[in-house]
Amino acid sequence: MKQSVARVRLTAGRIESFACPPGKSQAFLWDTDAPALALRVTPTGRRTFVFEARLAGESMRIAIGTVTDWPLGEARKRAQELKRLVDAGIDPREEERKRQQQRAAEAAREAAEELTVRSAWLRYMEEGKPKRRDAWKPRYLADMQRMTAPGGEPKKRGSGLTLPGHITPLLSLRLSQIDEDRLTAWFLAESRRSKHQATRALMMFRGFLRWCSIQPEYRRLVSTEVAKGAAIMDNLPETKRRTDALEAAQVSGWWAAVAQLPNQVASAYLRALLLTGARREEMAALKWADVDFRWQKITIADKVGDTRTFPLTSYLSKLLQGLPRAKGSDGEASPFVFASASKTGRIADPRSSHERALATAGIDGLTLHGLRRSFSLLGEAAGAPAGAIAQVMGHRPSATAEGYRPRSVDALRPYLQRIEDHILALAMGTSSDH
Known part of the structure; x- marks a missing residue:
């Protein structure tokens, strides 16, 4: 509740000279230009602008900020904005909570937009698994690691350095960047190196996209259809059902x-x-x-x-x-x-x-x-x-x-x-x- 003090027109001098009386925990100096605005001072000398009003029969007090951070004119303007909300039957505190939630959601969306394929892929290798299986088979897991290897290592057989894995070029991209055009360009480029291995890499990446599509934090960023574009499907090698057996x-x-x-x-x-x-x-x-x-x-x-x-x-x-x-x-x-x-x-x-x-x-x-x-x-x-x-x-x-x-x-x-x-x-x- 407001303290019983006279209203004055707040000025820089009055703000600087106003002090908390001895024995009091706080003191208020109310403004005449913005009646809902007050200067609050504590025994330590801390000076803060506050807004006070009544909504639905209940008193509310909202801190605006310190006099160091808020010039007097800005504090009056903020108090008037809050007063308009109260007059309209809106609780400013609830509005602020909504704004904070919106800012947090927007920050989360922006962070998701920056999420790279690499970070999602690492989690996929850790948490993903094939259908009806408890974990990746060791050989398939090794293939996944080989497909995303950076390359540049001495070859175990022969001379020279290893080439990057076929999926490696995709790892530095943002997950939200994986669209049909970009994936098609990647597949065609990798196919020139090895069509069979590029196709195997594509199948692995399709599995990765399917997994992403059921993760709450990834599903908005991916589409499982991007790996099925006409340019990709037309360039897949013909698959033949194996029938080899000993006669x-x-x-x-x-x-x-x-x-x-x-x-x-x-x-x-x-x-x-x-x-x-x-x-x-x-x-x-x-x-x-x-x-x-x-x-x-x-x-x-x-x-x-x-x-x-x-x-x-x-x-x-x-x-x-x-x-x-x-x-x-x-x-x-x-x-x-x-x-x-x-x-x-x-x-x-x-x-x-x-x-x-x-x-x-x-x-x-x-x-x-x-x-x-x-x-x-x-x-x-x-x-x-x-x-x-x-x-x-x-x-x-x-x-x-x-x-x-x-x-x-x-x-x-x-x-x-x-x-x-x-x-x-x-x-x-x-x-x-x-």
Whole structure:
């Protein structure tokens, strides 16, 4: 409430000479030119302009600022502005809160506009993940890091320095700058270097944009459609569904070439892929604890489920038992069946060994996944039911045409043994009657 003091016309001299009486916590000097404006003085000598009025029967007091920061004319003008709001039934304090919120929102928008692709990408690598998976696969994560590497490092093989990753040119841009024209120009430039790698980089970046589109702080800045412009789509390399697989006549040459590989672990690994139809990463991650030699069973981590268990056939059992029990850098026995000196401690990239065997056998274009297809086709030729083949390979019943009913390990055993016998007969060049 106002103190009972006489109103005066505030001047610089009166402001300077006005003091707080002894024993008082504050004193007010009210202006006649702007009746809602007062000079407030404390015992310490601090002088502040304040506004005071009544709204809806309640008194309010709002600090305008110190006399050092506010010239008297500006303080009167501010008091009159506040008085007009009060007369209109508006609480100036609420208006100020709204202005502060608007300023904060605008500052946030401006900060978001300055957000770079690099900062969002780093968070994407940390928090993003593929559909139905808990985390990135190590190999895909390594590819993401390679695609965004700055380059300029000595090459591990050959002379010279490494080139920047294909996504690297986008990292310095603001996220809000990624539009169709800019992304098209980037893709066409990277395609001149390597169309295949540029396409892979584009697919990675599409995944990044999809992730950004569901993040509250990023979704306003991106569009998933910018990576689907006509100029980009028209320049994508033609995709062909792989159908590579071993022909029956090729099994003998392939098997002999693989068996002769100097790397015993890679040799056994490749044959295990053909004999089980397992995915390459599933077999690479196989641990000794997952192989039950007593009850002749194997349990592997499944791509689409937790684990799956299938019979350990006779030849594969002997093949695995013949592998050396490798030791890690700590001198302890490696837990992995297909152990190696790689960072993961298990076989990392057997493609070079496989390519050497293919060259020896005179077979072109057979991928590691082609061995999985080969198992399926050779299994059919051996007379095994499609459901049994699909179950061993790790296909869900709902994903197969026959929608099979899962069999027990014992029920699968004769079928998987029949497939192994058929493959071995082809490998040894003998007839197989099934």
